[in-house]
Amino acid sequence: MNYDVLVVGSGIGGMESALKLGDMGYKVLVVEKEPSVGGKMILLSKVFPTLDCASCISTPKMAATTHHPNIDVMIYSEVERIKRGRDGRFQVRVRKKPTFVNQALCTGCRQCEMTCNVAVPDQYNADMVARRAAYIAFPQAVPKKAVIEREGTSPCSFACPAGIKAHGYVALVRAGKYQEAFNLILETTPVIGSLGRACYAPCEGECTRGDLEGPLPIRKLKRFVADTYYREHAEPEHKPAGEVKDKKVAVVGSGPAGLTAAMHLARRGYRVKIFEAESRPGGMLRLAIPSYRLPKDVVDRDIKNVTALGVEIETGVRVEDPAGLKEQGFDAVFVATGTPGTRKLRVEGEDLDGVMTSLDFLRRVNLGEKISLEGKTVVVAGGGNVAVDSARVAVRLGARRVIVQYRRSRAEMPAHDWEIKGAEKEGVEFQYLSAPQKFIGENGKLTGIECIKMELGPPDAGGRRKPVAVKGSEYRLPADFVITAVGLAPATEQLAGRLELNQNGTISVNPETLQTSVPFVFAGGDVVTGPSMIVNAVAQGRRAAFFIDRYLRGEELEGTGYDYRMPAVDKQKVTGRQRSYRTLAPVPGREVTGVRAGDFTEIELPLTVEEARYSAGRCLDCGVCSECRQCVAACPAGAIDMTMRAEEVDVEASSVIVSTGFKLFDANLKPQYGYGKYKNVITGMQMDRLLAPTRPYNTVLRPHDGKVPDNIAFILCTGSRDCTVDNPLCSRVCCMYSVKQNQLIMGALPLADVTVYYIDIRAFSKGYEEFYQQASAMGANFIKGRVARIEEKEDGNLVLHYEDIDNGGKLSRAEHDLVVLSVGLLPNTGVFNLFDGDKLEADEFLYVKEVNEDVNPGQTSIDGVFVAGTASGAKDIPDSILHAGAAAAQAAAYVERIRMSK
């Protein structure tokens, strides 16, 4: 795209330059970093000295700029680089930030804002009130379109292999929207109650709050959401998809992968049938996880989330040839049979009566088989979570003594620390650096174990120290029952020759699409990955459904964007957003104590409502937008597009006008005035917002307590004409905007006293002196004197200590109930980084230097680059407009000059 002139910034200066050039017939591109044009002027209450409404002046120019036939406006965009090309024209790279709202569809109705669950400071109201992550910048925004502030994927959500929007449901719990939280998780998986109990929660490992006092209990919040929903909805609310396709999909296996895939496929309208080899559906959720950790009624209710969609489940059916299902009318098959096989210890006596594999043991118990270990000594060989689960089940079956025997030390134990501690509390003994060598029996029945002590040798290929037997350390351990828990394996022998398998028996698939060697057969979950987390199986089920759908629709599988997540947001950046953090201790985990034989009561106690909301309230909103998707549901225009990404756009322009405005002085740099600490000390910009029609409060109120102030002080020259903060310049506007605010306050609050502490009043322009005199005549009290410091009283009132110059320079004190710091203007130095090759020079105060100010106003150190408005120095609005007109004329002349020279 080619333009005559690029205008960087759309404040009053930028708009004025653009409009003048557009009117002259030049093609102009305006680039604005905010979601609306208008700069700072649109945020003001009124302008001085006429007291005209700032919005009434700005909005026609904002509309004219965006609708001018010769002007293109790129909002929410930033110029990244300006470089002069060989032909003398400027090559400009612009980064269009993603708004996540289709600007063509958005009607500006604010429904997204109203339903958004993330509150952040509203920079357009000088941080005096909240806005939402989804927001329209301000009521007069042009264009009046919403944007969503997303800095990336929150680390918790990014850590979830299944793509469950952890931040989203945490934000919904925080807002008390439990049903919405449930439905958000249900978008990804049906096994919500199960994950809420048995997920290993990789999200919590990445929680940024973990860098402070400890992570949020994200898993328990999921359980809270599921329990709350299930309590109110014994049966699912959702129904089968409205439009049913004529294609059928078979899912082999009803574990978390199969159930998740079935749900997604059924939602897409496919007719789905699950085949399950066991007598009850649920896979490992039902068979492997003890009911004291995951009650089976929860599994049943999770499964109803799938069957409610019309998915049929047939149990007791072992599918030996998945591809053969085609002959039964299935168009695609998803194999998710998990790892129902167990590895052998390969020691003598493993076949004795009284030796059982962990999975077989847990499966029998979970399916209700009566196994009594009353009074027996039980040894569990292994160190993983399944071993610990088996031990704790053995305790519940009445075992007298339960020993977990592990060949490495505790530090190497794969089971989670909290699981080990839980087992220890229940009386389970742990024998580390010990291994069985032989199971001893009499008459085919186990009587004991011949063990040997181990020591840790050098690390193996995987980096773990290898256990080595200690010679001569053999000992005998009496045992009535042994559970071997040394790993799970897929049972895929029957698939050999039908599907391509890996050496370890897992099914070979394309890792991206999960397609097997038979095109219409897909596979996922543990049967592909080997033993893994439930949430990994969920991830595979979801992925498989996505690609099966594409396959059945005849679409390309390779190269499609399955994972549209943004990169995880930098945690250090998140914690750097705040200067301080209140310590919010995590809710301690609570478990039922005193386990009795036969008691499989769930041991982990749920979060109470108060605990859940408190815990969710600790969330730092890392990504800003939580991806709760409430805006997606609320937007009547369907404008929300979370897949939007930043774009880089290259344009050319013959000339550039820099109109990047100014920054306001940070009042925190004058600590003697207590800004940020004393709540009733505010800045001039904050007072302007309080006086504006689109103000943050219902009227002018004290931020401390909402009181209508009646004794307001202004301290002029805060941060200007002040070498202690390295700013010797006069701001040129703080006298007059303060006088303006005096008059507006006296109009809004007729009973309020207004006092202005000043060094001198600079009423230099047309009508300014009269304006100042008018304020004085209205009752504003002008005291010539510098305020040294401010103290805050118990009631929030403020005591000012000042030098009373007109009364002999004596030190005086005065009490006010609101203090306004009339902050000065500072240069916006970001502009100097834009140019590549040419150097945009700064003046001694770091404003853009006008190299020939008297003769050629607006001319900078770069030929063809001009400066407009306050980017070149502090100015009031009339001067900015005048200066912008000069810059436009300079740019036009430059464009014509190079045109003629060609």
Added chain:
Amino acid sequence: MKEEVRDIREIIREEMLMRDKILAVLRDGPKTVPEIAQALGCPSHEVMYWVMGMRKYGHVAETEEEDGYYKYRAVAGEGK
């Protein structure tokens, strides 16, 4: 006053958590910010952020002024 100085971002983030509590306090009738603060046991300047955020998004509205303080009442919410 010796109050903990909390980051504005942290206070504002809590609006979502405090909204239901504030609406519960207002069930008894309109209240000023200090009255709400007392009922919640929270600093009044923090309650200002929450109440004004709720006002902006249509959860509360001001009623009459009394002794220099406006009272706020619960409302149905914009667009509801």
